[in-house]
Amino acid sequence: MFKKIIFVFMVLFATKVYATAEDFAPYFKVDMGMEVPDLEEYMDKLSSKFQYYNKGYISRFEMDKTFNKEFSRTIKFYGLSEGRLKTFYEDELLDILSWLPKETYPYIGPMLHQVPGMPDKILNMPGIKETKNQFPKDIAERFKAMENIEYLSPALYFLLMPRIWENKPVEPDRPQKIQVHKPRVNPELPNFLKEKIGAPVKTAEKKQASSEKQVVLSHPLNIRTVHPSLTTPLTSKDISAFISTIDMIIEWGMKDDMYNYGKLINGEALLDIWEKEQGTALSQNDLKDAVNPCQRLVLKTRFSGLYTDFAHVVASKGFTPEEWAYTCDRTIKAFRVAESNLSIAYAIRYHRRGYYNQYIDQLPKRWQDEMYSASEAIIKMYTALQEDVDAVRPHQKELADKFTEIHQIMLTAPIIY
Numbered sequence: 001m002f003k004k005i006i007f008v009f010m011v012l013f014a015t016k017v018y019a020t021a022e023d024f025a026p027y028f029k030v031d032m033g034m035e036v037p038d039l040e041e042y043m044d045k046l047s048s049k050f051q052y053y054n055k056g057y058i059s060r061f062e063m064d065k066t067f068n069k070e071f072s073r074t075i076k077f078y079g080l081s082e083g084r085l086k087t088f089y090e091d092e093l094l095d096i097l098s099w100l101p102k103e104t105y106p107y108i109g110p111m112l113h114q115v116p117g118m119p120d121k122i123l124n125m126p127g128i129k130e131t132k133n134q135f136p137k138d139i140a141e142r143f144k145a146m147e148n149i150e151y152l153s154p155a156l157y158f159l160l161m162p163r164i165w166e167n168k169p170v171e172p173d174r175p176q177k178i179q180v181h182k183p184r185v186n187p188e189l190p191n192f193l194k195e196k197i198g199a200p201v202k203t204a205e206k207k208q209a210s211s212e213k214q215v216v217l218s219h220p221l222n223i224r225t226v227h228p229s230l231t232t233p234l235t236s237k238d239i240s241a242f243i244s245t246i247d248m249i250i251e252w253g254m255k256d257d258m259y260n261y262g263k264l265i266n267g268e269a270l271l272d273i274w275e276k277e278q279g280t281a282l283s284q285n286d287l288k289d290a291v292n293p294c295q296r297l298v299l300k301t302r303f304s305g306l307y308t309d310f311a312h313v314v315a316s317k318g319f320t321p322e323e324w325a326y327t328c329d330r331t332i333k334a335f336r337v338a339e340s341n342l343s344i345a346y347a348i349r350y351h352r353r354g355y356y357n358q359y360i361d362q363l364p365k366r367w368q369d370e371m372y373s374a375s376e377a378i379i380k381m382y383t384a385l386q387e388d389v390d391a392v393r394p395h396q397k398e399l400a401d402k403f404t405e406i407h408q409i410m411l412t413a414p415i416i417y
Contacts (some may be wrong), residue, residue, distance in 0.1 A: 020357070020372060021372045025380070027376075030296065032299070032322045087119055095366075106157075107161050108158060109128045110133065112128060113133070136160055142165060224238060234331060234334065234388045238391070241318065242324070245317050263305065264301065264411055267301065267305075283366070284370055289413055290377055292329045294329045298310070298324075300412060307321065331399070332417070335417060336417040339417055348378065351375045351379050
């Protein structure tokens with residue numbers, strides 16, 4: 001329900017700029033040689049930091065025989081010392097409401113009054129309090145004649161706001177639809193029908209076979225790159241070698257009842273916590289996995305103690321873990337570009353040129369940061385060298401089939417396209 005409320009507010013925001021998408025670009029750079037803490041010491045630190053509250057006993061059948069005066073005092077006066085417990089979203093919701101124009105309150109207030117557990121501090125706000133069980137008086141012209149519109153769910157009242165249906169200026173660079181009149185093409189009759197009506201039947205002209213075979217290379221030297229990096233162009237051989245590792249890596253992760261897979265999940269959690277402590281985490285840290293899934297996967301092997309074991313798998317195809325990660329991520333990005341259509345291309349252009357900023361700028365600071373970081377992630381997901389895209393094109397079907405086979409997930413790394 002809370003997510004639905006936030007979605008409604010994001011639709012209503014219609015002008016200060018706190019940040020831009022480019023400000024979040026450094027968060028998506030993966031340091032493959034980053035410092036990794038001693039895992040045993042770090043786990044002990046986290047265990048003591050996030051230990052459960054000690055309630056003083058295991059169960060009512062296993063209570064300590066010694067009376068704990070301090071614990072008794074805390075329990076006795078707890079209810080008197082705390083006036084009210086705030087919900088986890090109260091401050092955020094108040095912040096958002098303060099940014100919304102007062103004219104929007106009649107369209108969101110009735111919904112807030114129907115949300116279970118909504119804090120009284122919000123429901124008693126001036127402008128929100130008066131909207132309880134009230135249908136909006138001013139609705140869009142297209143809905144005024146609609147029968148039984150007053151029975152619409154309060155969660156959808158925001159759609160009745162006239163300003164939502166106002167004509168908006170055409171966005172620049174948007175491709176305009178032009179009706180094309182295709183010329184009429186007479187279908188070609190099959191030969192047996194032509195023979196029946198006495199029409200001439202064309203005979204196929206055989207061309208002399210060329211003695212020289214034309215070989216199209218995606219790279220001037222179509223060989224394996226000796227030391228793949230973030231700047232070396234991909235070759236067809238690099239991509240083939242990467243594809244040959246996919247089944248091996250999935251099998252490695254799932255062996256022994258998914259033992260390695262489980263450890264990778266723990267490593268992912270440790271990596272996220274470590275980055276929060278270092279100040280390099282995003283509020284939606286999974287965006288990093290979407291941009292560079294394989295580089296992040298190698299980092300997870302380091303935080304889960306599986307790096308050496310993983311290195312043995314990719315070494316059979318001539319990769320180090322880092323070289324495999326660079327080849328994998330660049331292949332995926334080039335594949336996304338090769339598979340994209342005109343709509344995706346224009347969507348990426350809009351993010352690059354900041355066409356969505358006018359909507360994002362109206363959000364509170366935290367929501368702006370999340371939207372701008374997501375925008376930068378989308379841009380980087382579709383950033384690839386032309387040489388990489390050219391090298392991937394002959395392998396598009398093979399890659400698509402392989403990614404579908406593994407359900408678009410390289411163990412814990414999502415392959416989104």
